[in-house]
Amino acid sequence: MAEKRKSSKSERAGMASRSHGSDVVRVDFAFKRELAQKVEGDLANFCYQCGACVGDCPATRYSPAFNPREIMLKVLYGLESELLGPDSVLWQCTNCYGCHERCPQEVKPVEVIISLKNMLADRGLAPPAADKVIQTFMSNGRTVPDNPAIDKQRAKFDLPPLRTVPMDEVLALIGSEVEEESGS
Numbered sequence: 001m002a003e004k005r006k007s008s009k010s011e012r013a014g015m016a017s018r019s020h021g022s023d024v025v026r027v028d029f030a031f032k033r034e035l036a037q038k039v040e041g042d043l044a045n046f047c048y049q050c051g052a053c054v055g056d057c058p059a060t061r062y063s064p065a066f067n068p069r070e071i072m073l074k075v076l077y078g079l080e081s082e083l084l085g086p087d088s089v090l091w092q093c094t095n096c097y098g099c100h101e102r103c104p105q106e107v108k109p110v111e112v113i114i115s116l117k118n119m120l121a122d123r124g125l126a127p128p129a130a131d132k133v134i135q136t137f138m139s140n141g142r143t144v145p146d147n148p149a150i151d152k153q154r155a156k157f158d159l160p161p162l163r164t165v166p167m168d169e170v171l172a173l174i175g176s177e178v179e180e181e182s183g184s
């Protein structure tokens with residue numbers, strides 16, 4: 001399904017200038033450099049605004065405020081304040097990867113959005129539900145709490161109990177990733 005309405009050139013320019021209080025579009029390269037350090041965070045640079053990613057996006061279908069093409073455009077302009085604030089629209093993305101399959105430029109909008117979500121979490125701006133998942137993962141290496149009911153269910157299918165996640169290895173991996181991103 002094609003995108004219902006595409007923004008005009010003047011609307012796009014207006015979107016870019018809102019943050020800067022003038023008609024001059026000033027790309028925030030510091031923000032773009034920070035995003036580029038994240039996994040796949042630099043892919044939005046290949047977006048040519050065709051809108052194919054919007055057609056099957058379930059978040060767009062249920063929320064007029066969410067549009068992956070517009071998110072990629074804001075990334076191209078480096079509009080950090082419109083992307084990384086409290087109650088960011090980015091959390092409406094379901095991570096379904098539909099946009100990834102549709103994009104002719106292999107931009108992987110979902111991966112860019114995940115990187116932006118990671119930046120929100122780094123700034124302490126994750127919503128409570130996402131924050132809870134992060135805390136659970138940091139404690140047991142999984143996104144759901146340990147629960148004996150899981151092993152009971154597995155046993156019904158002759159599966160062994162879940163193994164304990166080696167948290168020292170997980171934390172070491174996270175630590176090296178953070179070091180890589182910070183360039184230290």
Ligand code: SF4
Nearest residue numbers: 057093094096097099
């Ligand atoms: S991954 Fe997110 S942006 Fe992409 S189609 Fe699904 S909901 Fe939309």
Ligand code: SF4
Nearest residue numbers: 047048050051053103
């Ligand atoms: S992310 Fe891909 S599909 Fe979406 S507007 Fe850009 S080039 Fe088109």
